[in-house]
Amino acid sequence: MTDSREPVAVAIDGPAGSGKSSVSKQAARRLGYGYLDTGAAYRALAWHVLSRGAETADADVVVAATEDFDYAISLDPDRYWVRVGETDVTDAIREPRVSAAVSGVARVPEVREAVNALFRSLVAAADAPGVIVEGRDITTVVLPDAPVRILLTAAPEVRAARRSAELSGEDAGAVAAALHQRDASDAKVVDFLNAAPGVTVVDSTELDFAQTVDAVLDVVRAGTGAHRDR
Numbered sequence: 001m002t003d004s005r006e007p008v009a010v011a012i013d014g015p016a017g018s019g020k021s022s023v024s025k026q027a028a029r030r031l032g033y034g035y036l037d038t039g040a041a042y043r044a045l046a047w048h049v050l051s052r053g054a055e056t057a058d059a060d061v062v063v064a065a066t067e068d069f070d071y072a073i074s075l076d077p078d079r080y081w082v083r084v085g086e087t088d089v090t091d092a093i094r095e096p097r098v099s100a101a102v103s104g105v106a107r108v109p110e111v112r113e114a115v116n117a118l119f120r121s122l123v124a125a126a127d128a129p130g131v132i133v134e135g136r137d138i139t140t141v142v143l144p145d146a147p148v149r150i151l152l153t154a155a156p157e158v159r160a161a162r163r164s165a166e167l168s169g170e171d172a173g174a175v176a177a178a179l180h181q182r183d184a185s186d187a188k189v190v191d192f193l194n195a196a197p198g199v200t201v202v203d204s205t206e207l208d209f210a211q212t213v214d215a216v217l218d219v220v221r222a223g224t225g226a227h228r229d230r
């Protein structure tokens, strides 16, 4: 039975560059909710493996790295940080070398089980009326019973262009290829391209950022009655 004092969970899935983190963070601010970036845990573990001079392609190496993986993340959308031990890795985990290595971490079942348990406990312990949780398998595996579940998507070329605009110093073709390669690897592990039954699709291909946030908020309000806006 659900504890009614626990925060309301809003689950958001979607492919790379669909706007999960930026849109979820802004929607959380507007609602006074917490924001949980689940990809950061996979990225931080990939960073941890790389920082030992190892590769994520070897599942045994990845599992061994979990033994001294001291991970912490903020759920405050206005004070977002990610730490491994004493090191602030908020920016380092976004580096292309980490993005290229992260799928190796994400395909290890022991890792997925451990981080999923962590995500559920972070949501339950959050000091907020609700938490927006975003990732690849949140609506289907992590929080399949969440009262609001959204698949946030956009056409592949639009996602690639948005990511490329973010990484202005990088070659646009290489950025698009890396994004599609990561989707292809991740799709072998979880289906984040098709909405599961009961999941609402928000397609932002033709929407700007503000319109996308509003579309997500409409779904959240319809599912929870949440109304705060700021």
Ligand SMILES: Nc1ncnc2c1ncn2[C@@H]1O[C@H](COP(=O)(O)OP(=O)(O)OP(=O)(O)O)[C@@H](O)[C@H]1O
Binding pocket: 014, 015, 016, 017, 018, 019, 020, 021, 022, 023, 039, 162, 163, 166, 204, 207, 208, 209, 210, 212
């Ligand atoms: N509707 C939109 N219109 C224009 N830009 C958008 C829109 N939605 C998101 N963006 C921009 O697209 C880029 C990618 O968004 P974001 O990083 O949130 O995606 P993501 O789904 O979290 O990606 P990843 O899974 O790769 O981390 C960001 O620069 C964001 O500001």
Ligand SMILES: Nc1ccn([C@@H]2O[C@H](COP(=O)(O)O)[C@@H](O)[C@H]2O)c(=O)n1
Binding pocket: 016, 038, 039, 040, 042, 043, 102, 103, 106, 134, 135, 136, 137, 138, 182, 186
């Ligand atoms: N629920 C999740 C979240 C993420 N992943 C893996 O982590 C990578 C990074 O995620 P971002 O959202 O920060 O881009 C992603 O490519 C997946 O490999 C996951 O498996 N499940």
